[in-house]
Amino acid sequence: MENYVKQHCFDNENVSRYYLSPYVYIVQTDEGLYVGREDDEREFCFYEEVDVYIQLFHKLSEGMTEGEIYRYLEEYFSEKSNEILSLLIGGGIVE
Amino acid sequence: MKDCSCSYISGGAIEGTEFWLNDLWKFEAGDKNLLLDRQGHILLLKKNLCNTIWNQEISEDLLLKLLQRKFAYESENIDKNGTEKNSDIKPMFFMIDLTNKCNMECRYCLRNVEDDSDKESITNDMIDSICEYLAQYCKQIGDKRITIQPWGGEPLLETEKIFLLQDGLKKRGMNPQITIETNALLLSKGLMKELYQRGISIGVSIDGYQKIHDSQRVIHSGIGTHQVVERRIRSIQKLYGNDISTITTVTRNSLENLEDIIEYLAVDLGLIYIKLNFVHRSCFAMNDDLCLYAEEIADATIRIFQKILELHKRGIEVYEYNIWLKSMNLLTGKKLDVCNSNGCHGGKRMIAIDKHGDIFPCDVTDFPEERLGNIKTDKDLIALLENSVGEKAYFKEKKGNECEKCPWQHYCRGGCTVHMKCATQEQDVDMIECTINRNLYPKLISLILHEPERMNQLLGYEILKKEP
Ligand code: SF4
Ligand code: SF4
Numbered sequence: 001m002e003n004y005v006k007q008h009c010f011d012n013e014n015v016s017r018y019y020l021s022p023y024v025y026i027v028q029t030d031e032g033l034y035v036g037r038e039d040d041e042r043e044f045c046f047y048e049e050v051d052v053y054i055q056l057f058h059k060l061s062e063g064m065t066e067g068e069i070y071r072y073l074e075e076y077f078s079e080k081s082n083e084i085l086s087l088l089i090g091g092g093i094v095e
Numbered sequence: 096m097k098d099c100s101c102s103y104i105s106g107g108a109i110e111g112t113e114f115w116l117n118d119l120w121k122f123e124a125g126d127k128n129l130l131l132d133r134q135g136h137i138l139l140l141k142k143n144l145c146n147t148i149w150n151q152e153i154s155e156d157l158l159l160k161l162l163q164r165k166f167a168y169e170s171e172n173i174d175k176n177g178t179e180k181n182s183d184i185k186p187m188f189f190m191i192d193l194t195n196k197c198n199m200e201c202r203y204c205l206r207n208v209e210d211d212s213d214k215e216s217i218t219n220d221m222i223d224s225i226c227e228y229l230a231q232y233c234k235q236i237g238d239k240r241i242t243i244q245p246w247g248g249e250p251l252l253e254t255e256k257i258f259l260l261q262d263g264l265k266k267r268g269m270n271p272q273i274t275i276e277t278n279a280l281l282l283s284k285g286l287m288k289e290l291y292q293r294g295i296s297i298g299v300s301i302d303g304y305q306k307i308h309d310s311q312r313v314i315h316s317g318i319g320t321h322q323v324v325e326r327r328i329r330s331i332q333k334l335y336g337n338d339i340s341t342i343t344t345v346t347r348n349s350l351e352n353l354e355d356i357i358e359y360l361a362v363d364l365g366l367i368y369i370k371l372n373f374v375h376r377s378c379f380a381m382n383d384d385l386c387l388y389a390e391e392i393a394d395a396t397i398r399i400f401q402k403i404l405e406l407h408k409r410g411i412e413v414y415e416y417n418i419w420l421k422s423m424n425l426l427t428g429k430k431l432d433v434c435n436s437n438g439c440h441g442g443k444r445m446i447a448i449d450k451h452g453d454i455f456p457c458d459v460t461d462f463p464e465e466r467l468g469n470i471k472t473d474k475d476l477i478a479l480l481e482n483s484v485g486e487k488a489y490f491k492e493k494k495g496n497e498c499e500k501c502p503w504q505h506y507c508r509g510g511c512t513v514h515m516k517c518a519t520q521e522q523d524v525d526m527i528e529c530t531i532n533r534n535l536y537p538k539l540i541s542l543i544l545h546e547p548e549r550m551n552q553l554l555g556y557e558i559l560k561k562e563p
Contacts, residue, residue, distance in 0.1 A: 003556040007426050009127060009139040009547075016156045021163060022558075023136065023428045038428045039134060039165065062560075095163030 002026045004061045018069060020060040021095045028054075037092045044091055052076045060094060069094070096404075099124035099541045103500060110151040112158065114167045120502040121145075124544035131540075135428055135437070135505035136164050139543070139559075183443055184480050185236060188433055190246045190447040190458050191225060191260065193217050193253040199278050199320065201312050203346055203374045203385050216253050217450035225448055226263030228470040233269060235477070242272040246447070246458060251281040261293060276300065276342060278312070279327040280320060287327075291334050298340045298370075299328055303356035304363070307349045311385075328364055340368035340416070345395060346385035347374075353395055357402045361413040370416035371399055375527050377517035393530040400538060407552040414555060421532075422539055422553050424506045435528070438508025442467065442480055442490060454479065456489050459513055465489055489516075495523040503532040 007022045008014065027034040033050045035057075036043030046053050056072055064072070066085075073081035088094040099122045106118045122129040128145040130138040138160065147153050148161075161167035194216035197204075233239045243264075245257045257275065264271055275290075276298040290297060301324050302308040309319020331339045341360060349356060353371075360366045373395065376386040387395070400418050407413075420432050430436040433445040442456025449455065452470040459465045467487065473479040484490045493509025501507070509515070510525025510532075518526065542550045547559035 003558075005427070006558055006560045007137070007139055008560050009141065009562060010157070010160060011141040011144055015144060015154065015160065022426065023164075025429070038430065039136065089163075092163050095160060 002057075004058055006061050008063065014063060017063040017065055018060065018089070018094050019063050020057050021092055024057075024093055026054075026057060035091075035093055040092070042091050044087065044093070049076055096538065096541055097124065097545050098537070099129075099544050101502065101537070103502075104149075109148075109153060109158070109167060112153075114158065114162065114169060116148070116161070116167050117165070119166060122540050122544065124541060127544050129540055129544055130166060131425075131502055132164075132166050133505060134165060135424065136166065137425060138164050138166060183440070184477060184484065185238075186232075186442075186444055186446045186476065186480070187238070187240065188242050188244070188445040189229065190244045190445065191217075192246045192447060192449040192458070193250055193256050194248040194450070196252050197248040197278075198252060198280055198314065199249065199312060200315050201344075203311065203344060205377075215450065217256060219256070219259060221450060221452055222256055222259045223263055224452060224470060226260065226267060228448075228474075228476075229264065229271075230267035230269060231474070232476050235475070239269050239271070241269075242274065244274050244276070246276075249278055249281070250275050251277050251286070254281070254286065257295070258289075258293070261295070272296070274298065278320065279324045280314075282327045282331070284330060287331060287334055296338065296340075297331055297335065298342055299324065299331065300342045300344070301325070301328065301360070302343050302345075303349055303352065304359040307352060307356060310348055311344065311346060325364070328366070332365070337367045339366070340370060341366055343369065343371045345371055345373050345387070347387055348385055350387065350391065350395060353398050354402045357399065357406070357413075357415075361406055361411055367413055368416065369413060371395075373527075375514070376519050377514070389527045389530040392527055393534040396531050396535055397538065400535065403553065404549060407549065412555075414553070418535070418539075419554065421506070421535055422550060425536070425539055425543070426550075426554070426558050434511060435506070437506060438493075439510070439512045441512060442483060442487075446476070446480075456483070456487075457513060459489075459516075462516075493524050495529070498524065501533075503536050506536075507532045 002025065005020055005022050005024060008019055021037065023038045025036055025038055028050065032045045032047040033053055034043060034045050059072070070081055070085055073084050077084055101120055101122050104119050104121055106116045109116050117132050120131045122131065126142050128140050128142055130140065144157065147157065158167065196216065229241065233241060243260065245260065250257060261273055274296045279299045300312065302311045305321040308321040308324065312320050314320060328339065343356060343360065345353060360369050373387050373392045374385050375392060376383070376388065396417070399415055403413060403415050403418060420435055423429060423431055424436050433440045445457060447455040447458045448470060454467045454469060454473065455465050456467060467483045468479045489512055493515060495509070498504050498509065507528060510528025514525040514527055515522055543559065551557045551559055
C-alpha cells in the first residue's frame with residue numbers, strides 16, 4: 001500500500017500547492033509503474049524512469065508548487081515535462 | 096470524545112464559474128470542516144477557507160481542489176451518485192468450499208454439522224477443474240493477482256486439497272495469495288512450517304480468554320479448546336511474527352466482557368491484527384440465546400473502538416479489522432473489502448465455488464436458490480455474472496427510506512445481502528450494518544477532525560498530515 005499518500009487539511013496557505021491525490025493507487029510491475037485513481041477508470045502506465053516518478057510522488061505527498069514540479073520533471077524529461085505535468089493534473093493523480 | 100456537527104447541503108451552480116457543486120455533507124469541529132460527497136470522497140478544509148465556497152468567494156486554487164476531488168463538476172457532466180459500472184464485475188477473491196466436515200461443534204455455528212447426509216469433501220478432480228477454470232479466467236481478465244480462501248467446515252481437515260489447489264495453480268503459471276481461517280486444532284508444528292514455507296497466511300478463531308472461549312468453542316464431546324488454540328497461536332507467532340490474524344466471535348455470553356477479551360488478545364497474546372464478529376439474530380441461528388440485536392452490536396462496535404483507542408494511548412499497537420477498514424474507507428476510498436467498503440460485492444468482486452463446481456455469489460453455498468452457474472458449463476465467468484446481476488434477487492439494490500440522505504450510503508449500500516435475507520423480519524436494508532454505520536462513522540469523523548494523530552494510530556501510518 002502507498003502509505004506515503006496523505007489527506008491534507010487545506011488552508012489559505014497550502015491550498016495553492018499541489019499534492020498527490022489521496023485517491024491514487026500505484027502499482028509497480030515488471031512492465032512499469034501503473035498509476036490510477038481508485039474512483040474512476042483513469043490509469044496511466046509509465047514505462048521509463050520509474051524511480052523518478054516514485055520519488056516525485058513521495059515529494060508530492062508533502063506538497064509542491066507547480067514550478068517545483070515542473071523543474072523536477074524538466075531535469076529528467078526536458079521538453080516532455082509540460083506534457084507529463086498536464087497528464088498528472090488532468091488525470092487527477094496530482095491535485 | 097468530542098462530537099462534531101453535520102449538515103446536508105444540496106448542490107448547485109458555483110457563481111461566476113461554469114461549474115456545479117455536488118450534494119455534500121459538511122461536518123464541523125473546532126476550526127476545521129470535513130466535506131463528504133455521495134461517492135465517498137472527503138475534503139478537509141480550515142473553516143475560513145471552506146466558508147469561501149458558500150460566500151461565493153471561491154479561489155481558483157480551491158476550485159481546482161474541488162474539481163480534482165469530484166466535489167465540483169462541469170455542469171453537463173454531472174454524475175451525482177457515481178453509478179456502478181459493469182467493469183466493477185471482476186472477482187479477485189475466491190472462496191473454495193472444500194468440505195462441510197468440522198472437528199468442532201461451536202455453540203453458535205450456522206452450518207448444520209449434525210446433518211451427516213452431505214459430508215463428502217471436494218474431489219481431487221474437481222480441484223483440478225477449479226485450477227483450470229481460474230487459470231482461464233485470469234488469462235481472460237489479464238490479471239493474476241487473485242486471492243483464494245479454502246473454506247469449510249474446517250479447511251485443515253482437507254490440507255492435502257489446499258496444497259493440491261496451490262500446486263495446480265502454480266503449474267498453470269499462477270501464484271495466488273492463499274489465506275485460511277482455521278480453528279487451529281490440526282495445526283501441528285510440521286503443518287505450520289509447511290504453510291509458512293508455502294506463503295499461506297493464517298487466521299485463527301479464538302473467542303477470548305479460557306472461560307469465554309471454552310464456553311463457546313468446543314469439540315463434539317463438549318470439551319473446550321482454549322488451551323490448544325492459545326498454544327498454537329504462540330507457535331504461529333514464533334514462525335510468522337506479527338503476520339497472524341485472529342477472528343473472535345462475540346455472543347450474548349461474551350458481550351459483557353468485550354474489553355477484557357480485547358485486552359487478552361492484544362496484551363496477553365500480543366496480537367496486532369484482530370477482528371471481532373457478532374452472532375446476530377437470524378432465521379438460521381441455531382442457538383437464539385447467544386444472538387445479539389442490531390443496537391447491541393452497534394453499541395459493542397463503539398466499545399471496541401474506544402478500547403482500541405485506550406490501548407493505543409498505553410502504547411499498545413493493535414488493529415481491529417472492522418474499525419480499521421471503515422477508517423480506510425473514509426480516508427482512502429480504496430475498495431479493500433468485498434462486503435464493507437462499497438456495499439456488498441458478492442458475485443462481483445468475490446465468488447464461492449462449492450465441491451460440485453457450483454458458483455455462488457458469496458459463501459452462501461447452503462442456499463441452492465443463490466446458485467449462479469457451474470464451472471463446467473459456464474466457462475465465461477464475467478458473462479455469467481453480468482447476466483446474473485440483472486436476473487437474480489441476490490443483486491437487487493438495497494435501499495431504505497433513509498438511505499437517500501444518508502452520508503454513509505457510498506460505503507454501505509444497504510449492507511450485507513445475506514444478513515438481510517436471513518433476518519427474522521422483512522427489511523429493506525441490513526439493519527445490523529445500518530446501525531453500526533450510523534453510530535461508528537460519525538465517531539471516526541470526529542476523530543479525524545479533533546485528534547488526527549489518533550486516527551493515524553488507528554490506521555497504522557501517518558495519513559493525516561501533522562499541522563504546523
Ligand atoms: S452477502 Fe454479505 S457476506 Fe456475502 S459478500 Fe455480500 S456483504 Fe459480504
Ligand atoms: S442502510 Fe442505513 S447506514 Fe446504510 S445507507 Fe441506508 S440509512 Fe445509511
